[in-house]
Amino acid sequence: MNTGAPNFADSNGQKKTDSTEALIKNTRILVLLGAGGVGKTTTSIVTALMGANQGRRVALLSIDPAKRLAAALGIPLSNQLQPIAIPESMHISGSIDAAMLDQKAVFDAMVRRHAPSMSTAESILAHPVYQAASTNLAGPLEYMALAKLQELAEDPRYDLVVLDTPPDTQALDFLARPNVLAGFMENKVMTWLIRPFLLAGRFGLTKLFSLSEKLMGGIAKVTGVNALQSFGEFLLLMQEVISGFHSSGEHIVKLLHSPDTSFLLVTAPTEAATRSATGILTELKNIGYSLNAILFNKCLPPAVRTNALASDDQNMAIDPAIAMLKRRAEGEERVTAKLLQACSSSGLNPLILQLADEDQPIGSLTAMWHLAERLGQQ
Amino acid sequence: MLDPTELLSRKLLLVTGKGGIGKTLLTACLGQCAAAAGKRVLLVEYVACDQLAPLFGATLIGHSERRVAPNIDCLNLDPTENFREYMTKYLGQRVLYDTIFSHKVVQSFIKTVPGLAELMLLGRLYYHCELAPEPRYDLVILDGFASGHFLSLMTTPAAVLHTALGGPLIRETERVSAFLADKDKCGIVYVTIPEALVISETIDFLPRLAAQSPTAIAGVVLNRTPPPLSTLSLPGPAADYLARIAESAAAATAMLTEGLAGLTPHDSSPMPIWTLPEVGFIPEPLPADFAAKIFTAQGQDKAERAKQ
Numbered sequence: 001m002n003t004g005a006p007n008f009a010d011s012n013g014q015k016k017t018d019s020t021e022a023l024i025k026n027t028r029i030l031v032l033l034g035a036g037g038v039g040k041t042t043t044s045i046v047t048a049l050m051g052a053n054q055g056r057r058v059a060l061l062s063i064d065p066a067k068r069l070a071a072a073l074g075i076p077l078s079n080q081l082q083p084i085a086i087p088e089s090m091h092i093s094g095s096i097d098a099a100m101l102d103q104k105a106v107f108d109a110m111v112r113r114h115a116p117s118m119s120t121a122e123s124i125l126a127h128p129v130y131q132a133a134s135t136n137l138a139g140p141l142e143y144m145a146l147a148k149l150q151e152l153a154e155d156p157r158y159d160l161v162v163l164d165t166p167p168d169t170q171a172l173d174f175l176a177r178p179n180v181l182a183g184f185m186e187n188k189v190m191t192w193l194i195r196p197f198l199l200a201g202r203f204g205l206t207k208l209f210s211l212s213e214k215l216m217g218g219i220a221k222v223t224g225v226n227a228l229q230s231f232g233e234f235l236l237l238m239q240e241v242i243s244g245f246h247s248s249g250e251h252i253v254k255l256l257h258s259p260d261t262s263f264l265l266v267t268a269p270t271e272a273a274t275r276s277a278t279g280i281l282t283e284l285k286n287i288g289y290s291l292n293a294i295l296f297n298k299c300l301p302p303a304v305r306t307n308a309l310a311s312d313d314q315n316m317a318i319d320p321a322i323a324m325l326k327r328r329a330e331g332e333e334r335v336t337a338k339l340l341q342a343c344s345s346s347g348l349n350p351l352i353l354q355l356a357d358e359d360q361p362i363g364s365l366t367a368m369w370h371l372a373e374r375l376g377q378q
Numbered sequence: 379m380l381d382p383t384e385l386l387s388r389k390l391l392l393v394t395g396k397g398g399i400g401k402t403l404l405t406a407c408l409g410q411c412a413a414a415a416g417k418r419v420l421l422v423e424y425v426a427c428d429q430l431a432p433l434f435g436a437t438l439i440g441h442s443e444r445r446v447a448p449n450i451d452c453l454n455l456d457p458t459e460n461f462r463e464y465m466t467k468y469l470g471q472r473v474l475y476d477t478i479f480s481h482k483v484v485q486s487f488i489k490t491v492p493g494l495a496e497l498m499l500l501g502r503l504y505y506h507c508e509l510a511p512e513p514r515y516d517l518v519i520l521d522g523f524a525s526g527h528f529l530s531l532m533t534t535p536a537a538v539l540h541t542a543l544g545g546p547l548i549r550e551t552e553r554v555s556a557f558l559a560d561k562d563k564c565g566i567v568y569v570t571i572p573e574a575l576v577i578s579e580t581i582d583f584l585p586r587l588a589a590q591s592p593t594a595i596a597g598v599v600l601n602r603t604p605p606p607l608s609t610l611s612l613p614g615p616a617a618d619y620l621a622r623i624a625e626s627a628a629a630a631t632a633m634l635t636e637g638l639a640g641l642t643p644h645d646s647s648p649m650p651i652w653t654l655p656e657v658g659f660i661p662e663p664l665p666a667d668f669a670a671k672i673f674t675a676q677g678q679d680k681a682e683r684a685k686q
Contacts, residue, residue, distance in 0.1 A: 035397075035398070036397030036398055036524060037396065037397035037398015037399060037524075038398060268398070270659070270660060271432065271660060271661075271662045272402065272429055272432075272660070273398070275427065275429075275432065276427065279427055300619075301615070301619060303615040304615045304616050304618075304619040306615075307614045307615040307616040308616045311612075311616065315612055318608070319608040320605060320608075321604075321605035321606075321607075321608055321620050322612075322616055322617075322620075323658075324605060324655075324656060324657065324658040325616050325619070325620070325658060326658075327657070327658035327659045328658035328659045330659070331658065331659025331660075331661070332659070358619070358622070
């Protein structure tokens with residue numbers, strides 16, 4: 001598939017992508033983008049394998065992956081990098097250390113680190129409010145991923161960092177305004193959010209969530225029933241957060257604009273995924289990052305597509321299943337063309353990759369390697 | 379095949395499942411069916427980009443109820459706007475909101491207060507089902523979050539009630555909780571697809587959801603079930619492909635049936651598992667009879683085959 005558009009040059013005027021292998025070879029930080037359910041996490045593992053196969057020492061950051069996937073790869077959900085055991089039969093000379101960032105796991109680790117005693121930590125971890133809060137909060141994970149990214153980019157033990165972004169990231173806010181991030185990177189927000197639980201530890205469980213209580217109570221009081229007694233405290237607390245916002249995130253911006261940082265957009269050939277992908281590439285362009293590759297994932301296998309498209313009315317009358325396949329083939333062609341059109345009208349000419357739904361792994365490293373081989377041919 | 383009559387007799391349906399497997403489509407289809415039966419329906423989503431509206435040929439619904447088809451309104455809730463409405467419309471605190479809560483930093487705070495946005499979302503659904511001035515919607519359907527996030531949504535009211543808080547927020551939460559627990563009025567529809575990895579996640583997840591959610595699971599929808607094999611098809615890659623997906627789907631379906639055998643969330647009847655066919659490609663907008671067709675597709679398929 002070729003858009004016929006002029007070659008896209010990134011901010012440094014270099015085109016670095018003629019093949020997946022070349023893209024990965026010329027990349028030090030690979031950022032994966034895409035809507036939920038298109039296979040982004042799987043792709044992050046596959047590209048990490050390809051990097052390792054080039055003899056690279058890869059750090060892979062995945063965010064909120066399916067627990068099954070993490071289990072299949074034999075690594076725990078943790079913000080600490082753990083080596084992945086790559087079977088010898090794959091003859092891979094490099095290595096992959098992976099961190100499967102899980103919001104709850106990360107918060108749990110923070111509670112354990114800051115709590116005055118083990119027993120306090122355990123009682124906090126077991127509390128239903130904590131459990132709801134630690135899984136509910138959106139945002140911190142993205143910030144943590146970027147903080148981790150910066151840390152790894154400077155770590156001499158790694159020469160390729162693959163970053164999987166959170167599912168359903170429509171707004172690329174966290175890439176666009178990493179200076180908002182700086183506060184989060186210092187863990188101020190997170191420390192602040194878990195402070196009620198830490199206070200609870202200090203003052204005993206009767207006072208558990210006294211701070212949350214005040215915040216929630218504050219909202220209730222704002223309803224006009226009570227005075228705004230706790231609002232001052234609320235604003236005082238905000239002060240700490242606000243001060244973090246002013247710190248600089250320039251370093252991250254520089255990293256993301258670096259010529260050896262590449263962006264890979266993962267999408268599926270459906271109307272909904274195409275709409276999301278179009279939004280992402282427009283926003284990426286607006287922020288000023290280059291898009292280096294698009295992976296059309298979960299496509300109908302090429303031979304099946306050709307076969308289905310060639311079926312005539314009579315085939316379809318006999319077998320409604322063939323008619324279904326033909327509808328799918330036609331639909332996939334239409335939305336693929338639509339996205340490519342959106343690329344070329346944005347002046348983008350990314351490397352176009354495709355994987356068939358049949359190639360999708362069933363959750364083992366061997367199956368992932370099969371996918372890596374498929375991509376390596378493109 | 380899915381006969382939605384019983385399902386649609388409720389006031390609130392919450393649709394959830396793994397990302398990218400057809401939650402939004404099912405929400406739209408249930409809406410079509412209910413509307414065809416003469417019900418006034420509100421479809422609610424809670425996402426950065428409208429996903430429901432394009433299925434009805436509309437764009438940019440945003441944070442306001444908008445008619446997208448006869449009897450069908452769509453609403454894409456924005457957490458900040460929802461909070462503003464809660465404050466100004468329902469609680470009459472416009473001045474307070476304008477002076478304090480409209481502040482940008484305070485707004486970002488609102489988004490991060492544990493559980494607040496979730497409570498406001500559930501509160502808003504409850505409002506449309508039970509409190510809004512007549513005539514109210516007959517049915518509200520939430521195109522819910524993906525599984526994990528959905529579970530925390532559903533556990534939020536209990537978590538809040540567990541605190542020693544008092545005041546209007548808690549009274550409100552108690553009412554919402556009681557409503558959500560009414561199995562005649564509310565139900566969860568879990569969407570999954572016949573793929574081994576997805577099914578194993580489903581089997582892991584549903585017992586946890588059943589144990590922790592106040593709302594009962596009304597049933598499981600097995601979306602994208604490949605068509606039954608035809609012996610009349612011409613041999614070739616397409617026919618081979620159909621045979622392969624049919625085989626792996628059959629194995630996954632068997633796994634699902636077995637895995638959910640012990641799960642009987644209400645009375646002692648087994649968990650209903652409805653199948654919906656693989657339609658190949660989801661057109662936008664959906665034809666007006668799309669839901670009616672896919673809800674009965676496999677039954678018809680069999681009937682047609684029987685005739686031949």
